[in-house]
Amino acid sequence: GGTNVGFYLLKSIFICHEGNSEDEEEHQDSSIKTVNSSEEEEENMDTLDEQASATNPDSDKVAFLVTCGALSGQLHKKRFASGRCGKSIRTETRWLTPLEFVYEALGQRDGSWMKDIEYDRKPIGHLIKNKMLYIHSDLCICCLCKPSPKDLENEKxxxxxxxxxxxxxxxxxxxxxxxxxxxxxxxxxxxxxxxxxxxxxxxxxxxxxxxxxxxxxxxxxxxxxxxxxxxxxxxxxxxxxxxxxxxxxxxxxxxxxxxxxxxxxxxxxxxxxxxxxxxxxxxxxxxxxxxxxxxxxxxxxxxxxxxxxxxxxxxxxxxxxxxxxxxxxxxxxxx
Ligand SMILES: [Zn+2]
Ligand SMILES: [Zn+2]
Ligand SMILES: [Zn+2]
Structure with a gap:
């Protein structure tokens, strides 16, 4: 994620600076070692990434960039429960449930959100079929499906x-x-x-x-x-x-x-x-x-x-x- 990139950047500044300093030779040796080990780490990361993408490139995403008509937003996995429950899509101006998102985009209340909302030019029904998103059951009592007034307020x-x-x-x-x-x-x-x-x-x-x-x-x-x-x-x-x-x-x-x-x-x-x-x-x-x-x-x-x-x-x-x-x-x- 983003934080790792930050750490990597910070780490590379240390390395860069040490590499440029004209300190004793011993110091320079240790800086070379640092560079090598960080390269190894990077290679390991690449292998892991490749393994993940071999199964599904979307599996480690926390959110999906979705569209409906001219409207776009980020659909957040952990906020998703169903079309009706959970404001899971963040547009520029507000959080919406999938049904609200379709209504805002197309003005339709009778459409099918699984078909009308798209991710990567395919209906998001695909994300559910591929188990990237899970629809909660009618009996679910989580704070998305059976929200308290405070939960509803927080969802905004x-x-x-x-x-x-x-x-x-x-x-x-x-x-x-x-x-x-x-x-x-x-x-x-x-x-x-x-x-x-x-x-x-x-x-x-x-x-x-x-x-x-x-x-x-x-x-x-x-x-x-x-x-x-x-x-x-x-x-x-x-x-x-x-x-x-x-x-x-x-x-x-x-x-x-x-x-x-x-x-x-x-x-x-x-x-x-x-x-x-x-x-x-x-x-x-x-x-x-x-x-x-x-x-x-x-x-x-x-x-x-x-x-x-x-x-x-x-x-x-x-x-x-x-x-x-x-x-x-x-x-x-x-x-
Ligand atoms: Zn803060
Ligand atoms: Zn504000
Ligand atoms: Zn639920």
Whole structure:
């Protein structure tokens, strides 16, 4: 899964860095050994993967990209119970049961969801026939088939935090399917909201609600940079969480000194997303330019530290590209 890729990337940075250091020979020998053993590991993984795909390439999937008409979504295995029970399909905007998904796509209540919903250009009836999905029996009393009012409420939102992708106590947005840890959301969710179960809207929804009013006219980047940050206390947290959630393996989330060897001997000013969230909430940025400069710092640090590691370098470059596009969209800056 994704986490393994992250570990592999981190591991390869260590190797890369050790390989480049001009330490004593003994040190270099051990780094060569590390490279060999990691190659062996990779080969073993390939063999395992081949075995799995010989039986069925879909067997280790947690979700399937399904479509119906022009609508698409991810059908999550562990949320699936039947056509009627369990909101198992996550579209961009909500969680739906297979029957609700067909209704939203085609406006039909009398269709057959097993035929009308497709995966890999075949009706999802195939997934059931191939035992990739199991229909629960009419007598099943699981929380999908016989949900309590609270279970029904929970089915409307993601089971994992939108920012860090792990589970635990999550705060659920009332307007979209996203869920967050209290402390992963920026700004942190107020204690009162959780204790009193108050209506709550996430920063993605807050931003969406003001986006069109924000900059009806085109802006210049150099002008935007001088804006007081207090004018952008929705757009800035939005951009920060946008990058957080796009950084799928949380490579830029925490202090790199904690897991990268000799980091500060190469990088003078470390910067990471968690630090930016802290600075933003403690009102340490004055202008938008100062805030955006810290994003730049994260990516230039990444380029400097990984100058000989193409794979890791590319992760940073890709994320920077996504962010630059989003900044232009948010502030209505033409290319
Ligand atoms: Zn069940
Ligand atoms: Zn989280
Ligand atoms: Zn939301």
């Amino acid at each position: 939102n993601d089971d994992e935090c939108y920012v860090c992708k792990s589970n635990g106590e999550l705060v659920k947005c009332d307007l979209c399917p996203r869920s967050f840890h209290q402390k992963c959301h920026v700004p942190q969710v107020k204690e009162q909201v959780i204790k009193e179960d108050k209506p709550w809207m996430c920063i993605f929804c807050s931003f969406k609600s003001i986006q069109e009013l924000l900059y009806p006219d085109e802006q210049k980047l150099e002008d935007v940079m001088t804006h007081q940050i207090s004018r952008h206390m929705v757009a800035c947290p939005y951009l920060l969480l946008f990058v957080y959630s796009a950084d799928e393996n949380q490579i830029f989330a925490t202090n790199p000194e904690e897991y990268l060897k000799a980091y500060t001997s190469i990088i003078k000013t470390p910067m990471w997303l968690g630090k930016m969230a802290e600075k933003l909430q403690e009102k340490l940025y004055k202008t938008l330019g100062e805030f955006l400069a810290d994003f730049e710092l994260i990516f230039t640090n990444c380029t400097t530290y990984n100058k000989n590691n193409a794979e890791f370098h590319a992760v940073g470059k890709h994320l920077k590209l996504l962010l630059d596009q989003e900044i232009r969209k948010v502030f209505n800056i033409p290319d």
